Amino acid sequence: MVREFHARGSGRTPAAGDDAHRPARTRVARVDVASLGDDPERFLVALRTAVEVGPVIPGDFPAFDLGLLIYWARWHPEVTLAHHVIRRAVCGPTIARLRVAQALDDRARSVSGDGEPSWLDLLRAPEVATLREQCPALDHVVTGRPEQIRPLLPGLLGWDLQRRTELKVVVVLDSVDAARGLSARPGDLEEVIVGTADLPTLVVVSLQSPEWASRRAGALHPHVDLIDAAAEAGAGA
Numbered sequence: 025m026v027r028e029f030h031a032r033g034s035g036r037t038p039a040a041g042d043d044a045h046r047p048a049r050t051r052v053a054r055v056d057v058a059s060l061g062d063d064p065e066r067f068l069v070a071l072r073t074a075v076e077v078g079p080v081i082p083g084d085f086p087a088f089d090l091g092l093l094i095y096w097a098r099w100h101p102e103v104t105l106a107h108h109v110i111r112r113a114v115c116g117p118t119i120a121r122l123r124v125a126q127a128l129d130d131r132a133r134s135v136s137g138d139g140e141p142s143w144l145d146l147l148r149a150p151e152v153a154t155l156r157e158q159c160p161a162l163d164h165v166v167t168g169r170p171e172q173i174r175p176l177l178p179g180l181l182g183w184d185l186q187r188r189t190e191l192k193v194v195v196v197l198d199s200v201d202a203a204r205g206l207s208a209r210p211g212d213l214e215e216v217i218v219g220t221a222d223l224p225t226l227v228v229v230s231l232q233s234p235e236w237a238s239r240r241a242g243a244l245h246p247h248v249d250l251i252d253a254a255a256e257a258g259a260g261a
Contacts, residue, residue, distance in 0.1 A: 049190055049191045050192045050194065051193050052193075052194045053077065053193050054074055054077075054196040055071055055198065056070075057198060058199035059199075060114065062203070064213045064216040067216055067217070068177055068216065069115045069116075069124075070116055071181065071220075072089075072092070072181070073109070073124050074116060074120075074195070076116075076127075077117060077120045083188060084131070084184075085180075086184065087155055087161075087162055087180040087181075087184050088180040088181040088183075089127060090146065090152055090155060091162055091180040092105065093105055094146050094166060095165060095170070095174070096108070097141065097146055101143070104129075104140045105128050105132075106125040109124050135152075159180065161176050161183065164176055165177065174216050175215045177219065179222035181223065182220075182221075182223040182224060185223065186224055193223075194227060195220065195226050196226075196227045196229060197220065197229065200217060
């Protein structure tokens with residue numbers, strides 16, 4: 025398995041003991057794509073949960089959390105997003121999921137005052153109106169259909185992270201080629217993975233098909249690092 029990357033465009037895998045030199049506010053958020061099946065919503069929850077793994081971090085992620093709440097309230101009104109996150113054990117460690125659920129519940133209650141707000145409640149919220157002016161992608165989330173919205177949501181997390189000057193998050197998508205060919209529908213898992221292009225620092229790890237993963241990484245952005253895990257394992261043998 026590939027050891028952690030922690031520097032944007034570093035082109036190397038840090039050796040044991042490098043953790044001591046990592047900046048205090050850097051966090052590695054790892055998502056095991058192979059464990060998530062073909063569900064793009066599960067990937068989105070896992071992505072948000074991965075950021076919460078580790079020591080508690082200050083602040084929040086308003087654009088992503090509101091975007092996900094808006095999407096969920098519109099298309100899954102029968103269950104609250106916070107409860108869904110708590111039940112999805114595959115999406116990350118229990119403590120991290122509880123933190124995410126609490127953050128989402130707090131965000132929802134800040135809009136409605138009590139209980140889960142409806143989609144229309146969220147759209148009327150002053151905070152949403154302000155963020156729509158600042159973040160054009162959130163405006164598209166408000167007006168789009170599910171298959172259009174899902175690939176936009178990772179970009180909202182990128183928007184939040186770019187404004188967190190005290191925190192650097194390196195997102196590692198592990199076993200990314202497990203998503204290859206799972207479906208060919210608009211807004212599917214592959215499209216949502218491509219939507220991670222706007223994350224400030226991203227590492228794509230391939231286990232079986234580096235050629236395919238390289239094309240996916242090339243569709244993302246020049247700041248994406250691609251690691252062939254099989255080659256890494258062979259080199260270390």
